[in-house]
Amino acid sequence: MEFTAQQIADFLHGDIEGDPSVKVSNFSKIEEGKPGTLSFLSNPKYIHYIYDCKASIILVNKDFNADKEIKSTLIRVEDAYQSLALLLTLVDQTKQKKTGISPLAYVSETAKIGENAYIAPFVYIGEHVTINKNVALHANCCIEDEVVLGENVTLFSGVKIYNNCVIGNNCTLHSGSVIGSDGFGFAPTEDGSYKKIPQMGNVVLEDNVEIGANSVVDRATMGSTIIRKGVKIDNLVQIAHNVEIGTNTVIAAQTGISGSTKLGKQCILGGQVGIAGHLQIADGSIFGAQTGVPNSIKSANQAFQGYPALPVMNFRRSSVVYKNLPDLQNTIYAMQKKIQELENKISSIS
């Protein structure tokens, strides 16, 4: 498919600077722009690329000021990143979706499959599973007994959902993610061995949740581990049993949330963050990458970093001093010596 700058500007309600008839058929990053592609500028770090960019069209923010001549046709929009998202979504939606239930899938006789399903080869669907309409299950997914999948759910290849879990509408789960595995619950016994606590609860994903590749959400011991509406979870993330993640919270890769902790809504967690168990984390909390959180956070909309977590400005100041600790130590030892000298002098005077 080809589009002209004019067609794209009309669709985005943007303003053209340059040739409105130039055509594009693909997207490119601004540092790799090629003729016939559309690129965009959003992150100010990348501004310097725009002057040599060979993309035919570049989306920019309305307030962008060029320092030099730009060869590409510009389309000025309110928010270049959101406009790009809109275009990508448009193109994405034109892709033909697969449908049909493969004869190489296993579907229990007691499972209910909604209309317009795509079920690939080697998908396993257990007893009393309920699958609503427009669901896509790629190859080798396993849906155990009594699971419910909402409408428009997409499971990429090799997703595994344990029995009795519930997946809301419009959820997307990436390859290798596991929902509903046993929480890590063991009671110590007198001989030093551990006795397993059966994990009898389940996992509930509300609507519009995305779970990254190879991430794991454990089932509750009792009740439910709950991922609220609009939560986005990256790859290789660990969500322990009885955790609750608030609406629209986003969690970057390799972060882990320990058992029974409740995260508020609209939180942002960087990569490799660790949060201890049985905590309450206030709405809008922000945690920098690799932060370790040992205590509850009571006040909303605060940013933290470090191990253990400090208010982010505090962490930055302390880490600057940390870097200079050896010098500081030498300063202290030098001062000790001077004080000793002063004491000696004073003794000799008095």
Next chain:
Amino acid sequence: MEFTAQQIADFLHGDIEGDPSVKVSNFSKIEEGKPGTLSFLSNPKYIHYIYDCKASIILVNKDFNADKEIKSTLIRVEDAYQSLALLLTLVDQTKQKKTGISPLAYVSETAKIGENAYIAPFVYIGEHVTINKNVALHANCCIEDEVVLGENVTLFSGVKIYNNCVIGNNCTLHSGSVIGSDGFGFAPTEDGSYKKIPQMGNVVLEDNVEIGANSVVDRATMGSTIIRKGVKIDNLVQIAHNVEIGTNTVIAAQTGISGSTKLGKQCILGGQVGIAGHLQIADGSIFGAQTGVPNSIKSANQAFQGYPALPVMNFRRSSVVYKNLPDLQNTIYAMQKKIQELENKISSIS
């Protein structure tokens, strides 16, 4: 199934306070207790929930003292958490187990399958595999050539076991876990590229081991990577080649143990801990979450935290000072100034 408080108290050898005829049919957490369910109080953090809890029955420790009236019927037991575990296990055991070998599984003609097996669709069982009795293999598991599975082994969907590995009795492996992948062994060459060291060993899991979802245990270069009896490993954990984990050691999620390290028995590792390679870690060592361990630990039953690891009390004290480093630095600079002033004064006096 329904049970009365009397029946449960008899089974647990507990004492009833309240109505012995009240009935429950499910479990609930104390903060979510509903009529008709049994709850429990073990963690003192949760005591305040008991006074408003609507659960019909609550298990409490013998020595629990109520500050206010409690509406639920109490059953007092030696250890409320262990009693709960007992009840959960009882209910868990009444669940019907699946059996039979699916015609949609692939089982090599040279594999031996013990009695009472459950082998789900799309399970692959390679040549000369030995599977003992009462084994459950959920959908899409892959058991490569020459693997041995002990009695009562459960593999949830999508577990992969490479050739020649040995899994002991009563082991449970969760979805997506990988046993026996190649260790990370490469020798540098003169042109800057790396030459793979073939990994010829295997992995041995002794009895009663549990491995979490998407965890990985690499095979040894030579000999065996060994997970001893009773070890419990959480999700997304990395165990490198030639590691040995001692009896009854427990390892929380996202922790990594580097090559050839030997962990003692009865150790406890928090989440996201990292342990360097070729170390010896003494029995009963305890590592707080996110601890980084660069050296061997020789003395048993010590607790550590931090990066790099310090004795836990030492870490706590240092991290309190770390938080105040900017103030401390200011104090030092102020002292420098004062010393200078004193020097000047003394010069003027003497």
Next chain:
Amino acid sequence: MEFTAQQIADFLHGDIEGDPSVKVSNFSKIEEGKPGTLSFLSNPKYIHYIYDCKASIILVNKDFNADKEIKSTLIRVEDAYQSLALLLTLVDQTKQKKTGISPLAYVSETAKIGENAYIAPFVYIGEHVTINKNVALHANCCIEDEVVLGENVTLFSGVKIYNNCVIGNNCTLHSGSVIGSDGFGFAPTEDGSYKKIPQMGNVVLEDNVEIGANSVVDRATMGSTIIRKGVKIDNLVQIAHNVEIGTNTVIAAQTGISGSTKLGKQCILGGQVGIAGHLQIADGSIFGAQTGVPNSIKSANQAFQGYPALPVMNFRRSSVVYKNLPDLQNTIYAMQKKIQELENKISSIS
């Protein structure tokens, strides 16, 4: 198969000390050496094991000097570790390879399969996939539409490759690894929810790349996430969208590289390292385990450690002082007191 010390020494161009006719049929680690096996000594940490080692043959470096008598026959070579690698590779190559396409695999009619392929049961191969010669796909692998696999590619069981990704020659991907999952791209909207940015790019693995078990490489938003020739990636590693990893860089387990970061060639990353997004990392950079990298690295061949990353010697010095911070703080408070006393004395004198 059995080999004499003479045969092995001839093959490795090594010198024998001891009985040239002694035979071995297997390998062993030096701390576990048994009669009939060949062991090796490379890491100086393990020297003390050689005097009691029961292996029939031990490979040692040419310059090794024994302090005591050694019972085993020695073969002296230029580099014992590389010689071992050579022998292991030789033995590995004698193993019979499986071939043939299982009738229990699903292969799209539009896919092209090269000669000498092994395709196991329950492998899914989508439309217009191109598979070159000598490829081995173990059970339950999923290769989505339009993927290209080079020659001599091995995918262990349960590898998933999303549509349009390209895998170079001689690549090895371990079980559960995921190539081409969506990058973590969401644009915030006014109501607090996030809108997905469709990820339209792909992943390109160049030749001789190895990817560990359960690692994930996300597809680019636009363009390609690129893993250059000879890169070796361990288990449970996260490579985000639009990342580029330079030639022969090695990355240990559980490390994460954030979006759009470009790593140079010949870098070495320890385990659990985190690198922030949109950075440039110079060739030959070395990062110790658990290091957090917030900024670009411009100067090549430097080593870093810590959170945030410091030059490694700087980190070591600072972490020594960190350990003693409580004492240092006490020293400072004691000095404050002394300065006060001196001030008082001086006031009384003058």
